[in-house]
Amino acid sequence: MSEFRFLLPAGLLALISLPLIYLFHMRSPTPKSARVPSLRFWRIASPRPTEEPRFRRPPLTLDLLLHLAIAALLALALARPVTDAFAGSFGQRGDPVHQIILLDGSTSMGSIGSIAGRSRFDEARSAAGARIASLRAGDAVTVVLFGSRISTRSASDPAAVNQLRSDIQGWSAPGGEADLTAALLLAGDLRMPGIENRLLLLSDGALSADPAAVAATGMAIEDQRFGPPGAANLAITDIARRNHPSRPAAGQLLVTVANFNTAPATATVSLTTDGVPISERDVALGADERRVELFDLPSNVGSALVRIAPGDSQPLDDVATIQLDGGGFGSLNVLIFSDQPDSLARAFGALPGSRVTVETTDAAVAGMGTSGFDLVVYDRVIPASAPVSPALFVMPPDSDYFRSPAMLANSTIVASDPGDPMMIGVDLTGVVLGSTPQYSVPDGFVVPVAAADGPLVAYGTIANLELPVALLAMPLDAGNFTERIAFPILIANLAAWLAPVPPPAIVQAGDPITISTSAAAQEVVITAPDGTEANVPAPPGDTGERTVAFAETGEPGIFLIEEFDADGVLLTARRISVNAGSPAESDLRARAGLADSLAGSAAAEENGAGRDRVTELWPLLALLALLLVIVEWMNGLRTARRMPVRLPGGSR
Amino acid sequence: LNISAPAGSDAPLFDEALLAQVRRLSLTPAGIRSSGLAGEHRSLRRGSSPEFADFKAYSIGDDFRRIDWNIYSRLGALFVRLSEVTTDISVQILLDASESMEWTGGPDRRSKFVVGQQLAGVLAYLALQRFDRVTITPFSDRFRAEFGPAQGRSNIHPMLAFISGLDASGETELPRLLGSWLQTRRSGGFLLLISDLLSGEPEELGVALRACRARGWEVAILHLLDPAERDPALLAASIEDRAAIELIDVESRDRLRLAMTDEVVDRSRDAARAWRDELDAICARERVLLIPIETERPLAELLGTLSEAGVIG
Numbered sequence: 001m002s003e004f005r006f007l008l009p010a011g012l013l014a015l016i017s018l019p020l021i022y023l024f025h026m027r028s029p030t031p032k033s034a035r036v037p038s039l040r041f042w043r044i045a046s047p048r049p050t051e052e053p054r055f056r057r058p059p060l061t062l063d064l065l066l067h068l069a070i071a072a073l074l075a076l077a078l079a080r081p082v083t084d085a086f087a088g089s090f091g092q093r094g095d096p097v098h099q100i101i102l103l104d105g106s107t108s109m110g111s112i113g114s115i116a117g118r119s120r121f122d123e124a125r126s127a128a129g130a131r132i133a134s135l136r137a138g139d140a141v142t143v144v145l146f147g148s149r150i151s152t153r154s155a156s157d158p159a160a161v162n163q164l165r166s167d168i169q170g171w172s173a174p175g176g177e178a179d180l181t182a183a184l185l186l187a188g189d190l191r192m193p194g195i196e197n198r199l200l201l202l203s204d205g206a207l208s209a210d211p212a213a214v215a216a217t218g219m220a221i222e223d224q225r226f227g228p229p230g231a232a233n234l235a236i237t238d239i240a241r242r243n244h245p246s247r248p249a250a251g252q253l254l255v256t257v258a259n260f261n262t263a264p265a266t267a268t269v270s271l272t273t274d275g276v277p278i279s280e281r282d283v284a285l286g287a288d289e290r291r292v293e294l295f296d297l298p299s300n301v302g303s304a305l306v307r308i309a310p311g312d313s314q315p316l317d318d319v320a321t322i323q324l325d326g327g328g329f330g331s332l333n334v335l336i337f338s339d340q341p342d343s344l345a346r347a348f349g350a351l352p353g354s355r356v357t358v359e360t361t362d363a364a365v366a367g368m369g370t371s372g373f374d375l376v377v378y379d380r381v382i383p384a385s386a387p388v389s390p391a392l393f394v395m396p397p398d399s400d401y402f403r404s405p406a407m408l409a410n411s412t413i414v415a416s417d418p419g420d421p422m423m424i425g426v427d428l429t430g431v432v433l434g435s436t437p438q439y440s441v442p443d444g445f446v447v448p449v450a451a452a453d454g455p456l457v458a459y460g461t462i463a464n465l466e467l468p469v470a471l472l473a474m475p476l477d478a479g480n481f482t483e484r485i486a487f488p489i490l491i492a493n494l495a496a497w498l499a500p501v502p503p504p505a506i507v508q509a510g511d512p513i514t515i516s517t518s519a520a521a522q523e524v525v526i527t528a529p530d531g532t533e534a535n536v537p538a539p540p541g542d543t544g545e546r547t548v549a550f551a552e553t554g555e556p557g558i559f560l561i562e563e564f565d566a567d568g569v570l571l572t573a574r575r576i577s578v579n580a581g582s583p584a585e586s587d588l589r590a591r592a593g594l595a596d597s598l599a600g601s602a603a604a605e606e607n608g609a610g611r612d613r614v615t616e617l618w619p620l621l622a623l624l625a626l627l628l629v630i631v632e633w634m635n636g637l638r639t640a641r642r643m644p645v646r647l648p649g650g651s652r
Numbered sequence: 653l654n655i656s657a658p659a660g661s662d663a664p665l666f667d668e669a670l671l672a673q674v675r676r677l678s679l680t681p682a683g684i685r686s687s688g689l690a691g692e693h694r695s696l697r698r699g700s701s702p703e704f705a706d707f708k709a710y711s712i713g714d715d716f717r718r719i720d721w722n723i724y725s726r727l728g729a730l731f732v733r734l735s736e737v738t739t740d741i742s743v744q745i746l747l748d749a750s751e752s753m754e755w756t757g758g759p760d761r762r763s764k765f766v767v768g769q770q771l772a773g774v775l776a777y778l779a780l781q782r783f784d785r786v787t788i789t790p791f792s793d794r795f796r797a798e799f800g801p802a803q804g805r806s807n808i809h810p811m812l813a814f815i816s817g818l819d820a821s822g823e824t825e826l827p828r829l830l831g832s833w834l835q836t837r838r839s840g841g842f843l844l845l846i847s848d849l850l851s852g853e854p855e856e857l858g859v860a861l862r863a864c865r866a867r868g869w870e871v872a873i874l875h876l877l878d879p880a881e882r883d884p885a886l887l888a889a890s891i892e893d894r895a896a897i898e899l900i901d902v903e904s905r906d907r908l909r910l911a912m913t914d915e916v917v918d919r920s921r922d923a924a925r926a927w928r929d930e931l932d933a934i935c936a937r938e939r940v941l942l943i944p945i946e947t948e949r950p951l952a953e954l955l956g957t958l959s960e961a962g963v964i965g
Contacts, residue, residue, distance in 0.1 A: 031896035031909060037752035037764075037881065038850040039901045039908050041927070045884075045919035046910040 004083045007616075011078030017071040025058035025067070066632040070625050077621035096138035098192040100219070101128050104203035105147040105171075105554070106178035107509050107585035111204070111314035113227045120226040121173045124202040127224060131200060132165040142190050143168065146183040148176025148510035149551055152190070175554030176510015177584045178203070184213040191218060198222070201598065205229055205590030209597045221598045225590065227313075232261035234308055235317035235586030237290065239506065239579060241297070241304075241324055251324065253295040255306050259285035260587040268309040269293055273301040273324070290583070297324065303558070303575070314588055316556050317581030322506055323558075332499055333357070335389075337364035338379030343482040344394070347491035348377070354495075374499035374518070374572065379476070390468045390498035390518065395437065395475060401462060402471055404437040408454050411436040420448035422457060422470075422493045426486045434478025441471060457490070459497060467520060470494045509580040512551040513559065521563040521571055524548050529557025529578075538563065556580040665766070665816050666773050670951060674774060677955075677964045678782045679743060679842060706734040742787070742801070742841030743779040744869070746833065747772045747815075748876075749790040750824035751903045752850050756947075757880025757887055764876040765820040767947045768846040771874055771954065773815045775844055778964060780808050785841075788814065791829050792822035823903040827856035831863060840868020844963075848876045849931060850903075858934035865938060872941040872963050875931070879948050884920040888912050 006012065036042065058064055109121035132141050140156040141164065151174070155164040180203070191197045199219040204227045214221065238256035259265045264287055270280040279295055297304065305321045312318070332354040336344050341358045349356045359368060361381035370376045370389045377392045382399040398404040411433040417423055428449065438454040441447065445460030459470040472494070476482050499518065507513055515524055521538040528534070536548050553559065556578050563571040580586075710719055710730035723731045753765035772788060779786045780802065787800035788811065799814040800807075826847060843864060849857065864871050880886040891897055894912040901907075910916060928944070935942035943961045945954055958964050 031898045032891065032893055033898040033900050033907075034887070034891055035755065035900045035902045036887070037755040037848065037878070037902055039899060039904075039906055040850065041884065041920040041923040042899055042908055042910065042916075044923040045916045046908070 004081060007080035007082055009079055011080065012075060014075035014078050015072065017075065018068055021067045021071055022058065022064075023055075025061075025064045026055045062635055063632065066628050066635070070628045070632070073621045073625040073628070077618040077625065081617045081621070083615055083617060096136070096140070097196040097198055098140045098142070099131065099135060100187050100190055100197060100199045101131060101141065101143045102180070102183050102187060102199065102201045102203070103128050103143055103145045103168075103171075104178050104180075104201075104207065105145045105173035105175065106207065107147070107173075107175045107316060107554075107580050107582065108178070108204055108206045108314065108588050109173050109226075110175070110316050110554075110580070111227060111231065111233070111588050119173075120204045123226040124204075124224075125168055125171060127202050127226070128200075129165050129168050132161060132168070135161060140192065140195075144183050144186055144190070145171065145174060146180065147174035147178055147554065148508070149174055149512065150179065150183055150186060152186070154190075173554050174510055174551070175556075175580070176508060177582060178207040180207045181210040181213045184209055184217050187219070188213075188217040200224060202226070204588065205594055206585070206588050208591050208594060211597045214597050223595065223598050227588065229590040230262075231313045231588040232259075232263070232265070233312050233314045233317070233586055233588045234259055234261075234265055234267045234285070234310075235314065235581040236306055236308060236320040236579070237317070237581045237583050237586055238292075239304075239306060239320040239322045239577075241322060251297040253297050253304055253306070253322070255293045255295065255320070256290060257283050257285065257293060257308060258290040258581075258583065258586060259288065260589065262287050264289075270307050270309070271295045272305045272307070273298060274303060303577070314580075314586065316509070317579075317586045319556065320579040320581055321558055321577040323575050323577055332375065332495065333373045334375045334377065334495070334499075335359060335370055335373040336377040336379065337361050337368075337381050337383075338377065338394075340477055341379065343476050343487070344377055344379060344491070347488040348375075348495065350488055351492055351495055375495055386465055387467060387469075390520075392470045392472060392494055392498060394472045396471070398437075401442075401469070403440040405440075406438045408436045408438045408451050410453070411451050411456070413449060413456060414452050415447075415450040417448045420446065421497065422446075422448045422459060422490065424493060425489045426493065428484075428486055431481050431484055431486060432479045433481060434475040436473055436475060439471060439473050445471075459494065468498050468518075470498055506577045506579060507553055507559075508582055509556045509578050509585075510554055512549050513553060513561070513576060515548040515550065515561055517548055517563055518571055520565045522566045523564045524550075525562045525564065526550050527560040527562070528552065529555055529559065553578045665769055666812055667951070670955075671774070671777060673952075674778060674955060674964075675781060677778055677959075679741070679775065679778055679784065679964055707731045708734055741779075742785045742839065743776070743844065744837070744841055745772050745776055745786070745788045745844045745846065746830075747788060747790045747818070748792070748824060748826070748845075748847030749796065749818055749820045749822075750792040750851070751821050752824075752848055753876070754820040755878065755902055757878045758890070761878065761948055763820075764848050764878055764947050765818075767945060767951075767954070768874070768876055769815050769818060770951050771945065771958075772844070772846055773812050774951070774955065775958075775964070776811050776815070777808055780805055780811060786811065789833065790818050791833075792820070792824045795829065795833065824851045826851040827860045828852070830857075830860035834860070834863055834867055834869075837867070837869075840870070843869045843871045844874065845871065846874045846876065848878075848881075849873070854927065854930045854934050857931070858938055861935070861938040861940045865940070871938075872943065872961070873935060874943050874945050874958075875928075876945045876947055877928075879946065881924060882921075882946075884917050884924070888914075888917045 103124055105121060109124065110119050112118075113120040113123040115123065128143060135141060137158055139161070140154065141161055142152060142154040143164065145151050153164055153167070155161040187199055197219050199217055200222045202224050205225045235258050236255060237258045238254070240254045241251050242254065253271065255269060257267055257269060259267070265285050267283045267285060268280060269283050271278045278298065281293070283291060283293060285291060301324050303321060303323050305319065307319050309318070332351055334348045334354055334356045336348065336356060336358045337360065338344055338358065339361050345356050345358055348354055357373070361379065364378060364381045364383045367384040370387060373389050375392065376387055376389045377394065378396060379394040380396065382396055382401070393402060396402050396404070413428050413431060413433070416428055433456070436451065436454070436456065439458070441455055441458040442460065442462055445458045447455040447458045449455070449457035454473070455471065456473045457471065458473075459468070461467065462469050474481050481487055513526075517524060517538040524536045524538055526534045526536065534550065534552065536550060538548060559576045559578055560573065561576060562573045565571055707720065707723070708731065710732050714732045718732045720731050720733045723729070747768055749765065753768060754763050756763040776786045776788055783803055785801045785803045786807070787798055789798040790796045799811055802811065826849065861871055888894060891912060897910060897912050899908045899910065932942055941961060941963065943957060943963065945957070955964065
């Protein structure tokens, strides 16, 4: 309900001018005078001069009405009336405002909008620019771009506001699933005290919000939507690989196809592996039905691409890719130099995505290259040349890396640090070790497990190698260590430290990619599907967590992640598939409950949580008064013209 | 003649062509008593002027210098040549310069004062042209600096300049001033009173005129009347709100608030007419020539009126 109030009620005292004007018009007018040469004859003609009362009932003249109207308008203008009934229509807005714009950058906003060739996000971006352009000097604006992640940008001075308006047109959608609740909570925190805060939501309506978060904003939410509210969509919402039940060397692809529509539809699903078309089939889907299609994969294929047809308003989720080569770029390649590799091969082979290669110790002595392997295990052997990959030394002979002057007098485990990362989940209780050499480790090495006079497990970085190196001084062919569950767990922990686990091969669009870099990595280069490269410096090798996060995954496709060392040598290269389809974002239809949820904010504002958008009416009133003054002046001019220019007397 | 226009007017006060046209006219006051010999007015007196009048037989006592010896040689009898003596008259012009003379009932009409200036100038011009002694005395509440007495054509230009420099202001009380003026004049002459006579009562004016006549003054009154004075309806027509109008006497500044109804206008017209009739009666009684001068008429027509009245001829 619109409100009308006065910012300066004392100005209404000027209404006292109305009775004064009326009183003024009650005065008998002074008659026009005329000069005559003599009153002799007029006195004879009118012996009793006319006497009029000092006051009279004023005639209802145009002048009287105009004077009263002008005074009333000016008095009202002095009181500075404001109303929210004409907000944005005319008049002058009073106080500055803080405009908060929630810009939906989820994957669904990438679908085609109301205008051909423009996505919903393009239209929302333009609307945000238009709203910013409508702001006045003194206003502030904050744009919250939200998808699976949220970013904000604020501006308060005119130059910054203009810059923000310009920058917005270059923004790309972060993608992912929109977290409107988090955006609303953030908007509530962004409210500026003391000025009017306005909240504008630019979305396709294909999202939901927590009513509590809506109410917490304390602002009426202006909901502006883009795209048809009931847009139908066929999408690939999931893709996964599993081993073939009967042919372990081969695999199967599980593709989830969904029909987000109230009418049945038929989708043509085609599979391509390594660029070669493999299969194509029609899938009939009922209304709002989701179905998993199974495809047999050829052996030794690196990647698969699934596409559905016909195209619809959301082309991004009509395609999905997956990286299939477990021994390729996306796996953990382990090279073991051992003459008795069984226990080690079993332990490393159990690691997810690992690919184990076994060589004899002679190969290591002969100087076999280890480039391209993520981790090299030297079992009771020292390589002929310095290792170039992270290395695990198992019971190494005496060398410059680990001095071993003698055997331990007692190899019983006497010290174990359960808080060490290598010891997570490792229970050494009951472990019996055989004869064990006594090692001295380089400075800076961490020793989580030790006997009475020497380390049993140690890890660190050898200074001249700048490589992570671990020492396992436990005999694998004696004692019971390899038979305990602690062994593969310890191996897994050591492998995770020496060669970080590669990122998952499939990421949802908009979700960040967390990359665990190797210790030697200096720079990570991420190449997006459109060819743009992002260079991210790797964390220093001596830090505990060597992870790099990359969030610009709004564009679906295959991302190439490469790690380079300080000399620019490629260490690893991985591919990650980013797919847009998801049960939440592929459903382009506006959520029915969203409008009701957003309506709750208006009630909160009615309760005083927010300030009204008001329009000052005094300029309008002053303008009307000015117009009436002009009318009064023209009326006076017209009256004067009707009267004679000169009255008799006085001039030749 | 190069007389500038009077203040506030673009038109010249005197027109050269008009003056040339009236140059052969002269004042013709009836029953005036002439005095000097400088003028050109014919006289019953005979004398020794070059103007031949008649012969008469010589008788003892005649100036033998005037015997016409040619006749004696032809006829053998003595005849004396008689010549006509010309005389001049004293012309006194009293010009009302009170503020009521400045009034005009219409923006396009000449004021009474302008018409009075023109008439005074023409009449004085005729007098000076005939070598009469001319005195011009403007007056309002008192007598102002006068022109003259002057005689001869050389005074025409100064006379016209004097008249052009006059202005109208102040009140007047004509009967009293006329009495005062009469006290300062020893001999009679031709008195031309140019006024709107809107001062004093007609009877008081009659008394003053009688005194003038008794002192040997032939009096002619040029009564200046604006059309709106003759017909107040003309004034009423120029007023929009006649229901409430305040009239201001231009001389006394007295005010009269009235409703200028048609009835009031008619009564005013009747009062003005009765006043003029009373003036006519009094002037007739006192054998004073009262000539109404309607200011809207051109000067040439006004001179015709004066000629018809016998003032000039």
